[in-house]
Amino acid sequence: MTLPSVRPQPAAADVLRRVFGYESFRDGQRQIIEHVVAGGDALVLMPTGGGKSLCYQIPALCRPGTGVVISPLIALMQDQVDALRALGVRAGFLNSTQSDVARREMESAFVAGELDLLYLAPERLRLRATADLLDRGEIALFAIDEAHCVAQWGHDFRPDYLLLSELRQRWPEVPRVALTATATPATHEEITTRLGLENARHFVADFDRPNIQYRVVPKKEPKAQLLEFLRTEHAGDAGIVYCLSRSSVEKIAEFLVANGIAALPYHAGLDARVRAENQARFLREDGLVMVATIAFGMGIDKPDVRFVAHLDLPKSVEGYYQETGRAGRDGLRSTAWLAYGLQDVVQQRRLIDTSDGDAAHRRRLGQHLDAMLGLCETVECRRVGLLSYFGQQRAAPCGNCDTCLHPQQSWDATVPAQKMLSAVLRLHRERRQKFGAGHLIDILLGRRTPKVTQHGHDTLTVFGIGAELSEAEWRGAVRQLLAQGLLTVEGEHGTLLLTDASGEVLRGDRTVSMRREPERAPRAAAVPKNRRAVAVELPDHAVPVFERLRAWRGATAKEQGIPAYMIFHDATLREITLRRPSSLSELATVSGVGENKLAKYGQGILDTLAETEAAPEPGSGQ
Structure with missing residues (x-):
């Protein structure tokens, strides 16, 4: 096999603008993308919401052949592919949910060079037929998503990921890029060793997510505390509530529904069909709260999750940061809220004492818990502590966590x-x-x-x-x-x-x-009824325009059977609201409006804005 020719470097910036609708790369993206486009291997550590996906999607579109993405997220592959197709990208997947006919059609498309990206579950690489199929097509690159799954001391360990070290032996000339959102120095080292990426270029982005406000409150009456938090700060917002046990998940979901909050349960004990339906509803509908065990969340690409709440103490800082990172992927203000009490410590210690594994395994679990307890009990900036855990030093307190906003004594x-x-x-x-x-x-x-x-x-x-x-x-x-x-x-x-x-x-x-224990946990001020306008930080006069655009987006998404965010993110609607473009050429300059979306939805946006301009002001009497 000869090394594929590489297109000129400017192609990456052109793809960014033309396909994804962005004028400039985020910090670190350009260097990663240019390195992979040139055929180099890479290990990318970048926080959720930092733009990891573009680091393999753009190189796949720039290089000859099909980008093969190894992902453990079978239940989400359809949504990932739908999101890419909405951008005009030729994407597909192969996994166990497909019929024989659909699988054969996808295999034929790959061999014919008719796919830009092909998603595979790691389990499929055990099949000789899969390797033979990949040999028959042209591979632009291998992207190993959620690469922390290879680390036994990390979170979400998947044994099948150990097979991915063989990619280098079978396809030595195909570049590999492994990506994950969170990794301590120890997990980083393990990923490197297990995937054979010692000679790859390593890119470690700033893990900070400044739009997320971290808060830990003393647990007293957790259900009542959660309800107050949702009603006063996140009424009508989409969010995730994590619980440790399946029974807690169902009880909390029932409690929220009984108190007027649209909530759904998700845990491994539910029927697979119910799980799939609940996940699909959470992705497609606005304002739903998912109450779940940690079985839910990895790979969830819903940008407008405004909060992640924990009603039980997470087992590790790594898991906690991965879970809280599912909030605010769109960069808008979001909250990571944790209720924590003495019984949580007792419960976690008991789980460690009764866990499978040898003394070294239990000792490592204890170290994870100790680090999590240290984060909860600190009087210093929580963000400083979080970043320090991942080997990154912050010079000054963040000003956007509870210990900064309400200094601890x-x-x-x-x-x-x-x-x-x-x-x-x-x-x-x-x-x-x-x-x-x-x-x-x-x-x-x-x-x-x-x-x-x-x-x-x-x-x-x-x-x-x-x-x-x-x-x-x-x-x-x-x-x-x-x-x-x-x-x-x-x-x-x-x-x-x-x-x-x-x-x-x-x-x-x-x-x-x-x-010192606070007499009452501090909380944010009561939120106005139109909470979403606050989340996107719009002036009052712009709120009706934004809400009309959201209504148009929701109706369009329902017609097409896709999540609303696949049409445009809230952040894009916010920019449209503030700029009020009056032509397709003006709309094309808005961040997040690529060529395919402009052609598909541009006139609908302009018509909605025109209707808004013509509508009378509320209370005008017209």
Whole structure:
């Protein structure tokens, strides 16, 4: 096989403008695209919403042949292909959901050179027929999407991704580009090794997503807290609520629906047809809330997700950042909201203790959890902590997270820490008894509950010595002692035990600083009824125009059976609203309006704007 000839470099910028409707590349895109167009291998680490897809789609359109995209997202391949076809790109896929006839038609199109991009599930590469098919066509490049799936210590590990190292051996002259949204230095190294990308050029973009506001609130009544958050800040917005268990998913979805919020459940235990229908509705309809386990979300290309809420503590910072990154892909203001409490820590420790795997595996899970606890309990900027976890340093606080907007106070909690650790010591070492946080707090507060008196714990020297803190403050103190490794939990009931480091505090050799528990979690101000206008940051007089364009987009999408965002993103409608183009040539200069979309939807946009201009102002009496 001879190395395919490469088109002139300006072709990349031309494709960007003509097909995708953008005048300029985002930071880092040009270097990646030019490198791959020239035939080089690349490993790309770029945050969700940063424009990763263009880093293989444009080279595939510039190079001779078909770009082959390896993706684990079988359930989303149809939507990915539909989005590309809406741009005029010849795209297709091969996976187990197709009929024999559809598969043969797609294979013939590939061999005939009639496809720009072909999506494959990694499982298909195990089939000899797939490799033989690829040998019969011309391959422009291999794109390995969601490349973190190859890393066993990352999240979403997929064994079939290990097969992708063979691409280099079978097709050595075809460039490979592996892409993922989040990777710690350790995961980055593992991806490199497992995919044989040691000699590839590595591109690591800035992981910061400044449009996302990160917030962690103390968990008290999580359902009520979630409902208040949605009603006051995200009424009518699309969003995702993550829960740890399937039963929680269904209960929360039912609760939201009962309280007037359009919500759908998604977890692996649901019937496959129901899962597919719920996912399709979330992608195609405006304003739906998806309540899900982490089985949902990877590859979701819905740009107008305005919030991601977690009702349970994520298992790792890597998973948390991947999940929160599904908000605000369009660059508009969005929220990552997490409710977190003592029981979350107990639950996660119990899951680690009972997990499959050896001691090293459980130790690694514990390290992931410790990093997540550290992020939750920090008094510093959360964004600084997040970026630091991924090996990126930020010089100054972000100004758009809860710890920046409402600075946290820390206090010397050494004496209260000694009191709690002493209570655990008295019960465990003197009486050979183990109890959970609630019972220990009752002892410190001097409460003669039936359980306290039954065990004679009202005679302990630590009984009643903790009256200076409230119950909520003591629960926060226990949570922070766990986060700092000064306490640990074991067993189904979350009994508290001392650690090797506890003795330093008890002896007075170590001081303990804690974050002060807020009396009430701060929240954003109440949002006006037209929340979407706030999200896209429009002046009041422009809101009716934007809403009319959205209505046109929604009706058009419904007619065509595709998600509204495949026609135009909110950000594109916002620019149209502000610029009010009066001709197709003016509309063509709006970001996100490529040639195919201009021809297909341009007149509809102009007609809608003309109708808006002719409509009377609200309240004018005409």
